[in-house]
Each structure stands twice: as C-alpha cells, then as structure tokens.
Amino acid sequence: MKPHLLLKGDVDVPADRDRREVFAEWLTADDNPSSPARR
C-alpha cells in the first residue's frame, strides 16, 4: 500500500527512499493545514 496523505492522496515513493521522509515533508509543508507549525 502506498502512503495516502490528506489533501495529497496516494504518494509514489521510490523503493530506495525512506517513506518517513515523504510523510515528514507532507507534515511540515507550508500548505498543509494540519502542520504542527500552523496550529
């Protein structure tokens, strides 16, 4: 199963990449209303 993130949908992650990095990028993105820095 691919990571499925709010407002972004399914995310393709290369096999050699850490999936947690993708999640962390989504979490801390400026346009993510759920970002901890926005709350």
Added chain:
Amino acid sequence: MVLAHFTDGSIRDVTPITVYSSSAPNQSATWGDNGVVEKVARGETAILARYLDKMATSYITFLEDVPGFAWNNAPERISSTRSSMPSSSSCRFLPSDLCSDEEFLRRRMSTRRAGCPPSKNRRPIWRPRTRTSADQFGRCARRIRRLRLVLDADDRRYSAVERQKLNPTGVQKFRLWLYESVRSDKPLNQFARELLTASGSAYANPAANYWRASRDPQDATETTAQLFLGIRIQCAKCHNHPFERWTQDNYYGIGAAFVRIGRKAGSTADEEVVFVSKRVKSPSRAPASR
C-alpha cells in the same frame, strides 16, 4: 460552492451535502450548511469542506480597519512567532508585551499543576506571596525543579517499567534530546523531521528512541497523529467517522509510511538500531468498511 468531479467525467454541485468545519469555530467566522461563510471578527480561519472521503481547504482572512492602529515592530524572540507576525500585522493585532517574571512563573506553575494556563475567572493555583521578586523567582524555580524530578521519575517508571518499551538509558537520552530541542528553541518543523526520520543507534541518535517505543505501523500511526496532528485517529482504524475528516484511508495511508522501519540489536547491551528495512511490515486493515 463545492464541485465534485467524478470518474465518469461528470461534475456535480455538492455544496448542500458537504460537511464544513473551521480551524477557529465561531472566533473569526461561522458557516452554514449551504457553504456560506460569514465574518464574526477580524482574523484568519481555514474552512475545510469534506464530501465523502474528499477534502479541500480554503484560507480566509477577514480584514478590518482599526483606527489609530500602528504596528510596533515587536521583536521575534522565538521562532514560533515568526510565522504569525505577518498575519498579526495584516489583521491589526498587536503582539502582547513581555510579561513580568511573576506572571511567567504563575503561568508556568499553573500549566504544570493544572495542565492549562491560568484563567481570569478561576482561582489562581499559585499566587506569589509578599516576598521580593528575587526570592519568589528562586523559590519557584526550586519548586519547578523538584516537580520536574518527580515527573522524570514518573516518566521513567511509566516508560521503562510499565510499558516495557524503552530501557532507562533510552528514556534518559530521549528526554535529554527533548529538553535540548526545547531549550535551543528548535523550530517545530525541524523537530518533527528529525524525530520522524530518525535512524541509527538509539543511543547515538536519541531521537531514534521514538521508533523503539512505536514498534508497529499502527502504533506509530496513532502516536504520530496524536503528537503532531493533535488528533486521536484510532476510530479510523475500523471505520470513517461521520463528522471527522480523517478516514480509514488516511489511517492506513499514514501507516504505510511506517511499514519499512526495522530494528536490530546494537553493539552494546540493550542498544537497538533503527533502520529502513527492505521488508514491509504490513498493517492489517480492519475488515469494516466506510
């Protein structure tokens, strides 16, 4: 207006059957079932529209002229104020002045003991007595230090003994890393990235202890959602909540980001190494559907 784009190419107006929520309910804006947002006061708000498992967010700023308003160029003392300054300025909100030592300690003690800042309508939990300011500060600092030692002991007990997930060395190193992160005013985004992508020896890289405590994708999903998203996502493990925006897809979709975390023994006793594994630890999806 909310338009739904379906896979057959059709587009329908689903405004009346969309669920709306706001980041600041009734503070800056109210909204009706027809999707109309009305201003309550000046400020910013994010309106989230949810239709089935799809969501979209609109950011709305309500401006209002405040006679005599002049921005005071308040210094940014901590990083978290940096992002709020432009919106405070455009919405005509002046930052508060620095509080006194007494007020700081009163808030600090109240947060420690009651879990929330002091309220004007409640009896103060801690009130400074008639001593000099230096005496009060030193006395209260000692109290906080004692309280912190008690909390440290509690944490160690709960984490190391009851939960059986981290050993005392891991707890100590992890807590020290947390303290240092707060003390150095590490930006929250940087803190989140360092914690969530931590790998290597849990002793050499204390942030990796997070992945020793969250040992499977579901545990990691629930802990991470509560810690960084401020939500309890457990209900979405089995079904979509009718009023919450988080769905089963979100639950298992977040879990999919944590399925390749491996753990192996380190070079010293009780040490564990966190690494990105080629094997996938699949989160078993609950049979119930939306």
